[in-house]
Amino acid sequence: MSNTEIPTITEKLLTAKKAKGVTFTDLEQALGRDEVWIAALIYRQASASEDEASKLLQALGLSNDLVPELTASSVKGLGPIVPTDPLVYRFYEIMQVYGMPIKEVIHEKFGDGIMSAIDFTMNIEKEADPKGDRVVITMNGKFLPYKKW
Amino acid sequence: MSNTEIPTITEKLLTAKKAKGVTFTDLEQALGRDEVWIAALIYRQASASEDEASKLLQALGLSNDLVPELTASSVKGLGPIVPTDPLVYRFYEIMQVYGMPIKEVIHEKFGDGIMSAIDFTMNIEKEADPKGDRVVITMNGKFLPYKKW
Amino acid sequence: MSNTEIPTITEKLLTAKKAKGVTFTDLEQALGRDEVWIAALIYRQASASEDEASKLLQALGLSNDLVPELTASSVKGLGPIVPTDPLVYRFYEIMQVYGMPIKEVIHEKFGDGIMSAIDFTMNIEKEADPKGDRVVITMNGKFLPYKKW
Amino acid sequence: MSNTEIPTITEKLLTAKKAKGVTFTDLEQALGRDEVWIAALIYRQASASEDEASKLLQALGLSNDLVPELTASSVKGLGPIVPTDPLVYRFYEIMQVYGMPIKEVIHEKFGDGIMSAIDFTMNIEKEADPKGDRVVITMNGKFLPYKKW
Amino acid sequence: MSNTEIPTITEKLLTAKKAKGVTFTDLEQALGRDEVWIAALIYRQASASEDEASKLLQALGLSNDLVPELTASSVKGLGPIVPTDPLVYRFYEIMQVYGMPIKEVIHEKFGDGIMSAIDFTMNIEKEADPKGDRVVITMNGKFLPYKKW
Amino acid sequence: MSNTEIPTITEKLLTAKKAKGVTFTDLEQALGRDEVWIAALIYRQASASEDEASKLLQALGLSNDLVPELTASSVKGLGPIVPTDPLVYRFYEIMQVYGMPIKEVIHEKFGDGIMSAIDFTMNIEKEADPKGDRVVITMNGKFLPYKKW
Amino acid sequence: MSNTEIPTITEKLLTAKKAKGVTFTDLEQALGRDEVWIAALIYRQASASEDEASKLLQALGLSNDLVPELTASSVKGLGPIVPTDPLVYRFYEIMQVYGMPIKEVIHEKFGDGIMSAIDFTMNIEKEADPKGDRVVITMNGKFLPYKKW
Amino acid sequence: MSNTEIPTITEKLLTAKKAKGVTFTDLEQALGRDEVWIAALIYRQASASEDEASKLLQALGLSNDLVPELTASSVKGLGPIVPTDPLVYRFYEIMQVYGMPIKEVIHEKFGDGIMSAIDFTMNIEKEADPKGDRVVITMNGKFLPYKKW
Amino acid sequence: MSNTEIPTITEKLLTAKKAKGVTFTDLEQALGRDEVWIAALIYRQASASEDEASKLLQALGLSNDLVPELTASSVKGLGPIVPTDPLVYRFYEIMQVYGMPIKEVIHEKFGDGIMSAIDFTMNIEKEADPKGDRVVITMNGKFLPYKKW
Amino acid sequence: MSNTEIPTITEKLLTAKKAKGVTFTDLEQALGRDEVWIAALIYRQASASEDEASKLLQALGLSNDLVPELTASSVKGLGPIVPTDPLVYRFYEIMQVYGMPIKEVIHEKFGDGIMSAIDFTMNIEKEADPKGDRVVITMNGKFLPYKKW
Known part of the structure; x- marks a missing residue:
């Protein structure tokens, strides 16, 4: 549905997350990372260390076979x-x-330059x-200023 | 340069702002509005009340002839x-x-829904x-939940 | 045929609906929801509560295995x-x-603002x-007025 | 601003409408037509009879010189x-x-067919x-059923 | 080959048509419909009555299992x-x-209006x-004149 | 209005045609050509001989200065x-x-080939x-059959 | 790799051609057709007679089962x-x-017209x-001159 | 007409060419270059030497003021x-x-490589x-073979 | 010619550069900047300090009126x-x-990250x-490594 | 993930490379080619000689069955x-x-011409x-100068 291409591993991870009833808050504690970054990892828009990959898979009750897929640099943009x-x-x-x-x-x-989208963090809160x-x-x-040369 | 279409009134306002050496901080004080909203108004992505339009024009040293252009609903998207x-x-x-x-x-x-981009504010800060x-x-x-009917 | 991407679950539900000879009017009574919303749910453009999902599946003679797919938030746009x-x-x-x-x-x-497509209902009638x-x-x-800040 | 191409005559008519303080409700009474149709005419998405064109121009305080432009069939889509x-x-x-x-x-x-967008009317109301x-x-x-032959 | 998306049922019908050596002229006689409409039906750009679907399948030596697919309203545009x-x-x-x-x-x-592509027939002849x-x-x-309201 | 690019000469010719109250039927008689071809010429999708150009301009009450523009090969597609x-x-x-x-x-x-859009005529009739x-x-x-070599 | 859609039959034919070590020059002699046309046939941009299809398949060491696919009119453009x-x-x-x-x-x-891409041949030579x-x-x-009517 | 962007200088040169009744054959003799290259120069898809520019302008009865425009490297693609x-x-x-x-x-x-479109010539002939x-x-x-390194 | 949008100021600067016969090597010496950066500045893909702008204008024999245009942050992408x-x-x-x-x-x-196009320099050499x-x-x-958070 | 189409053979080669822990530096030594060219070969943007293909497969611990796929000219652009x-x-x-x-x-x-992307090499270094x-x-x-003819 829609042209958004969701990687197979993402579907596996989200299915496991739903089946185990694990929330992003739970994953934040398990990995010591922010939920947005973890969601980005699940969608393979970020790459994990071996340790982070293991913790994520363990928290979702999945085997470590998926570690290599989670640590690889991925093609980004969904x-x-x-x-x-x-x-x-x-x-x-x-x-x-x-x-x-x-x-x-x-x-x-x-001045002339940009906000980096790489040296970048993002946080999502619910404000009652x-x-x-x-x-x-x-x-x-x-902020990255344009270099002159 | 580039396909971004910058309205004529935007160029007038920005030229005046530069000529007078007025900053967005100055404009925040003059209008009692946030600088991002004021920048959006200058790019005609937001519409002013007559009072806000007058204050902006006065701060930029321009005549009130441009009030109607600043209070009209504009076609948005740049x-x-x-x-x-x-x-x-x-x-x-x-x-x-x-x-x-x-x-x-x-x-x-x-739950299922979206973050509104209309009932929406934005703030930009410089963090040293x-x-x-x-x-x-x-x-x-x-947050706008999907209505069911 | 055409680039419209119809989800697999949609095809299952529509096939069952046709096979059982159930109309949208029947489904309106079974779910207590409008037929347009039900059609949107079938195309996974809307998300059901567990109860709504059960009722829909029951009305179509399908098992409850599809409940999770019908209650999940979906990627919308067809x-x-x-x-x-x-x-x-x-x-x-x-x-x-x-x-x-x-x-x-x-x-x-x-005034300046939009008609929400989220806090939104739609009705289709046949006028003889x-x-x-x-x-x-x-x-x-x-109506969502543009917020100023 | 934006790629929407607004015809020159539309700008003339809207400027006159604003200058005279005429509302769409006023125009409805002057022309005996619905405000949406009148707005479509102003944007040259509809064509007027000579009588309708005259009434519109009179209501906006403009001369009849624009009658031919308002009665011509236009290229539609904005x-x-x-x-x-x-x-x-x-x-x-x-x-x-x-x-x-x-x-x-x-x-x-x-049955198989479409809703006509030509033999078509549209109404906009404000619901408190x-x-x-x-x-x-x-x-x-x-409703236009597909013809078989 | 090319991005034209040919439905699976179309391939089945065309393969059967070729295998049986049936021409469009034969199909015209079998169905009492014009060959262009029949070709549109085969490409699922038109929908058949149960009777038309049966006759087509019989003429092509195929079983009636495909009747539902041929009578359903399809997503059009190839x-x-x-x-x-x-x-x-x-x-x-x-x-x-x-x-x-x-x-x-x-x-x-x-006058202002369009030629309908729904209340529409098409004929193809060979002129020696x-x-x-x-x-x-x-x-x-x-011809559909624009309605005024 | 719309992205259709109408050549300047087209606007001149259509304005003259409207001002003089000349119909396509009149032009058919003046030029000895079909109205569709004449309309294509006016939109510069066809090229006239000097004689055809003169007759058209005369029929529309315009001077022969436009002959060269009407006889030149044009860039087609509107x-x-x-x-x-x-x-x-x-x-x-x-x-x-x-x-x-x-x-x-x-x-x-x-057989394999195409219908030419160059060695091609088109006729439009009103059927009561x-x-x-x-x-x-x-x-x-x-019909142009694919050449083999 | 790339969005070029290469038909399955093309891959079969090219694989056989490579496996047998047959060159286009060999195929020219086997079919009595130019290598460019033969390559176009292999990519299903041209249609063969039954005789040409048989000769091609024989030269590539493939069975005649593929004759119907090679003689059918194909959807062109790669x-x-x-x-x-x-x-x-x-x-x-x-x-x-x-x-x-x-x-x-x-x-x-x-004069005004086009070079046909249908009544058309193409030759490729290596010039030392x-x-x-x-x-x-x-x-x-x-050359196809524009017809007037 | 159409989105083809024809440079202003091209229009000047073509108008002069038509006015003087100069053919491409005449220009071939005046410049000692092929007509296709000359047409490419006129459309500013090629750049002239000062000498070639002068000869072209002289042949078209234009002053040498346009020499700089004809010798500059242009942005190509029409x-x-x-x-x-x-x-x-x-x-x-x-x-x-x-x-x-x-x-x-x-x-x-x-072998693997391409036909250059830069170290490239093109000729157009009329074959009776x-x-x-x-x-x-x-x-x-x-032919440019892919370099390995 | 082509859809590349060349800013008006760029044309002024390039015309002056050509008229004065100034090369990029000359400009490198005048500004103490690399020729690629200077060319980027001329195309308004980079922004100058007041000093750099003055030096460039002086080298091209132009007045300082253009300083503000050269120091402003521009919309980039050509x-x-x-x-x-x-x-x-x-x-x-x-x-x-x-x-x-x-x-x-x-x-x-x-590791996972990108090469910055902002903290970036480029050099062009001719290798005989x-x-x-x-x-x-x-x-x-x-190199900008993806930040984790 | 993303629309980048990665060939099946590329995935096989990269998986083997990762499994064996072979680096591009290792491959450079094994093939006597630059790592960028080798990466291009792995992505089938370059074609190998039989010898290069064998060496690559051997270095990755894969059989020679993939030699033909690596030596074929491929459709490029990813x-x-x-x-x-x-x-x-x-x-x-x-x-x-x-x-x-x-x-x-x-x-x-x-002068007028281009930098070839075919007679072309590329090198990537890490600068501490x-x-x-x-x-x-x-x-x-x-550099390829435009040919004149």
Whole structure:
């Protein structure tokens, strides 16, 4: 369904996670890593150390046979050019609507350069709100100034 | 340069801002609004009240003739399908790489639904770091559960 | 046929529905939900509660093994960028032809914001007409005003 | 701003409408037509009779010179393949998410065929709701069965 | 070969047709339908009644097991956005080259509206010509005037 | 409006045609050519002889200055990859839905080859029908068999 | 590898050709056809007579079971919109760079029309050159003048 | 008309060529270069020496002011991704249909490598034929073997 | 010509550079920067300090009015999705052909991460070679390891 | 994961390489070829001699059965039009940002022509740097001047 290509290993891990009733919070404790990074690992958008891979597989009740697949560098990027899934699309929309304003503000604060998406962390919190809970996402990326030469 | 279509009014406002040496921090104080929202207004991705429009124009030393343009609802979305500008592209990349992991985490925390990009605020901070300053972006969007009927 | 990707579970459910001769009206009564929502669930564009999933499977004479697949959050969006199926295309055409006029009218009635496609219901009726029956589709979405900050 | 191509005549008409403070409700009374159709006419997605064109121009305080432009058959469809404007995009999303479910329901109710987007009307209402007003859109299109030969 | 997606049932029917040496003229007589419509049915771009499906399967020496597949409403549209097959491409080229001239002539003859592709028939004849035989295609579609409301 | 690129000369000719109240039938008589070909010439999808160009310009009350533009070989093809105009789109849809069935029938009748879109004529007639007039389009193209070598 | 879709039969034929050590020159003699046409047949871009199919299969040491597949009219066009293979891409580049100049020269020499790609032959020769051998490709297509009507 | 972007200087040169009644054969004699190369120069797909530029301008009765524009290295490639002009499209079609067969033949004759489109010449001849004149295009490109390292 | 969008300021600077006969080597000496960076600045893919801007303008004989344009952060990325210019395309081809092999080698040498295109320098040299001079391009980018969190 | 199409043989070779713990440096010694070329061979973007294929397979502990697959000319180009993998994308970005500046510098140094991507070698080195190691990529391609004729 949709053109998003979900790796086979991802389906195995998510099925096991569901079957065992393990939450991302549980996995955070088992691995000592943030849930977003763990979800990225499960979708093979991040690579684990052998130790992290073992802990994840153990927490999901799976054998260590999958360690090599989890430690390998993967081809990243999950999907169609413009995502059709409404949740994912909203991040595309934020880029379309706020991309240039963000650029303007970052250039004023930091000069010409970019926010790294590699030296980068991301956190997702649930903020209780009587008018409806809110999703709070914090992105933290190193500013990389353009090098001159 | 690039296919990003920058509205004429945006160029006028940015030229005036540069000429007067006004910063976004100055504008925050003049309008009582966040700098990201103000940048979005300047790029016509947001619409001002008459009062906000007047204050912005005054702060930039421009006449009130532009008020109607700033208060009208605009056609939003600034650019090419896949952005070529490296700073903007990194947000596309974050969507490509972390979109599905974010989806997984949000669904676990909140159930089936999305983070609104309309009932939404965004904040950009500079975090000093001896290894290189960091860009910290906080997105705060209402969780919208799928309605059943 | 065509690039529309129909999930395997959808084919199972539709085959069972046809084999048992169950109509959407029957399913409306079995689930206490609208037929459009049920069709969306069958195409995995909506997620069921355990109870709704059970009722649907029972009504179609299928075992409860499929409950987990029906309650999981799915990747949504079914098809090619521009749909080739004539029935689906007409909704693309309505968006192309009437999208901006709708935008103009909504902005005048409600201000700057959007109609939610999440806090949203849809109803399809058959209106008898001697010159040819008519399809009447009612969409009902919460107006979401742009937040300022 | 954005790739939506807004005809010059549309800008003239909307500017006049804003300048005179005329609402769509006023135009409904002046023309005896629905506001959505009038907005479609203004965006040149519909063609007026000479009488309708005159009434519109008179209501907007414009001369009859524009009558020929308003009565001509126009090239329809306003925009980019996937719209970037959030309001317009939601209609694209509805097509992506609900297109196939709608198809399933219509085929069951009517047989193989389509809802016409030509022999078609559309209505937009504001439904007051204490939890937030709602946009109610009613589409009414003739069912066209596939002809066999 | 090419991105045209040919349904499995189409391959079965065409293989049987070739194996039995049945021509479209034979099928016209067996079904009492035009060969183009029958070819559209074989490619699942049209839906048969139970009777038509039975007759087609009988004429091709196939069992009635395929009746349900032939009577179901199908997802229509067979191919890539721009067809690469030279025969099919020529129809794309005709649309590119003559689309606007046709529009001009139809609007003058009929007013604002379209030729229906649903209430529509098509006929293909071979016209003998000493300089090379000619393909004569006759399309006959109901004119649908734009409704005003 | 829309991405269809209408040549400047086309607009001049159509404006003159409307101003003088000349119909395509009138032009057929003036030029001794079919109205579809004349419309194609006006849209610069066909090239005129000097004599044809003169007659057209005379019939439209324009000076002979435009003769060179009308006799030059032009770059053909008028529009976006997938047309958004509903009338033109229906021809795209016919190609999507009936392209492969047509191919099947032509190959059976003629062998491997194509219908030429160059050694090609097209005719548009209005067929009166009490249930709604019909557009009858006749395409006549030379069959070109694939050459072997 | 790459999006070029190579038919299964092509792989069978090429594997047999390699296994038997048969060259295109051998096949030219076996079939009495040019090697380019034979390669086109192997890629199912051309259709064989029964006799040609038999000779090809015999030359490759394959059974006659594949005759029907080789004599059927195929869906033509092998690949992605813009080819990524460098050898094939160069022909795309020639079209991009020299397409309009070729058009200019052909129109001057022949008038308005095209070079047929159907009534068309192609020849590839190796021209020895001390500075590096050269590929000489001769295309020979019938000029088709635009018909007027 | 069409998305082909024709440089302003090209239009100037072609207008002058038409006005003076100069043919490509005349230009071949004036410059001592092949007509295809000259047409490529006119479309700014090739760069002239100062001497060649002068001779071309003189032959067209234009002043030497345009010399710098004709000697500069230009950005090459003239058009839309898939050309809509039927003459140019046929070269796209040849690439789609014969690209892989050509690749197969060249690899057998020369080994792994490509035909250069830079160390490349092209010739266009008119071959008289009682059944219709033929366009004969000869491409001659250096074979470039893949370097190993 | 081509879809590459060359900024107006770039044209001014290049025209002045040509008129004054200034080479990149001259500019390297005037600015104390590498010619590739200077060319990037001229195409507004890099931003200058006030001092660098002044020196460049002085070297080109232009007034300091253009300083603000050269010091502003620009929207980067110059062209069409797939470049049509043969020189630029070769870099696209290198990415298509060698992208994954490069990825494999970098991951083995450095671990999971990327080569920065921001903390990045590039150098172009001419290497004399009797068989034909060679272009030697050296890219030097900081390795950025994926951060875990 | 991602649309990059990795050939089956590539997966076999990489799995064996990982299982045996063989590095690219080991392979360089075994084959007497550069690691980048070897990686290109593994991804079937280059073709081996029989000897090179044998040595590679032996080094990886695989049988000689794969020799024919490694010596065949392959269809080259590995991936989606715009790569989503961040490491590969950076090369796309370099082309977008520095493509035109590189073109400008090469034309000044060499004249009108291109850097060959066929008569081409590439080298990747790790440059130790206390602020973070750097990737140094050296591309060396023959300059090909445009031929005139």
